Amino acid sequence: MTIPRQIGPETGPRTALPDYSRSSATVERMVAQLDGPRRRTGGGNGQVRALLPAAATRDTLLRGAVGVLALGVALAALIGVIAVWLTVPEGHSPDIGRLLLMLTLALLALIVGLLGLRFAWVAIATARARVEIGEDSLLVVGALRSRRVPWDEILAIESRVVHPVHWLTAALRLRDGSRVLMPAFDRHIWSYSRPTGEDVRGLRRELHERELARHPRR
Numbered sequence: 001m002t003i004p005r006q007i008g009p010e011t012g013p014r015t016a017l018p019d020y021s022r023s024s025a026t027v028e029r030m031v032a033q034l035d036g037p038r039r040r041t042g043g044g045n046g047q048v049r050a051l052l053p054a055a056a057t058r059d060t061l062l063r064g065a066v067g068v069l070a071l072g073v074a075l076a077a078l079i080g081v082i083a084v085w086l087t088v089p090e091g092h093s094p095d096i097g098r099l100l101l102m103l104t105l106a107l108l109a110l111i112v113g114l115l116g117l118r119f120a121w122v123a124i125a126t127a128r129a130r131v132e133i134g135e136d137s138l139l140v141v142g143a144l145r146s147r148r149v150p151w152d153e154i155l156a157i158e159s160r161v162v163h164p165v166h167w168l169t170a171a172l173r174l175r176d177g178s179r180v181l182m183p184a185f186d187r188h189i190w191s192y193s194r195p196t197g198e199d200v201r202g203l204r205r206e207l208h209e210r211e212l213a214r215h216p217r218r
Contacts, residue, residue, distance in 0.1 A: 051131040051199045053184050063123035070116030077109035118165055125166070125183040131199075133206070138172065142183050149180055151210055157203050159185070159196040168192055170200050 053059055081102050088094045094102065125143035132139035137150045153174050161171040163181060170185035185200060 049133040051133070051184055051203075053126055053129055053186070054197070056126055056129075059186075059188075060123050060127045063119045063126060067116045067119030067121075067123055070112050070119060072116075074109045074113030074116055077105045077112065080105045081109070121165060122183070122186060126186065129183040129186075131182055131184050131203075133203075138203075140172070140180055140182050142181065147180055149174070151207070152214075154207060157200060157207060159200045 084098055084102050084105070085094070088098060121143055128141055128143060130141045132141070137148050138154070139146060139148050149172055153176075154172050155175045156173045157170065158173050158179070159170045161169050161179065161181070163169055166181060166183060166186050167189075168187045170182045172180040172182065174180065185197065187194075
């Protein structure tokens, strides 16, 4: 059934429904921008979209603060080791109690120091991280470097990758068996049980569509 756009003619043309054909481009632009600040468009060869961390500023400050705090605790533990060592009488070896205390403080400094370095590194990664989606490739930006990965080399997009530094994150699995981590999708401990984010699902859909276009079913 066809719904007329105009009613009449005895009373003159009256619009019953808006003519969407004239504003279809505007509607498409509005829909494309519904994702908010996580998607940006830029110049260059074709249109480029950038996927950013969900709350980059908050996560950078939070992880940076935890890193600084942990490094401060590690430094205090090292100072404690030195202070205990200085209490040993000159010309004598430390007794068993002092040895156990120094060993505990040194172990604490090592573990907390490594955690502090980890959080500091991830804070830098969060501040810089993004995934730029181009026509021919993805540009994955991490803490210190970036890597451009052609679509043809991507076999799958994994959303629950365990890494010793980034912990639970997402990655591109390439056809040669290697992985390219995407720090933009690092997850907090309290979000481990949540479903995969829409950005990762969108990348999977786009990869699937490109695979179908490259190998159409007969």
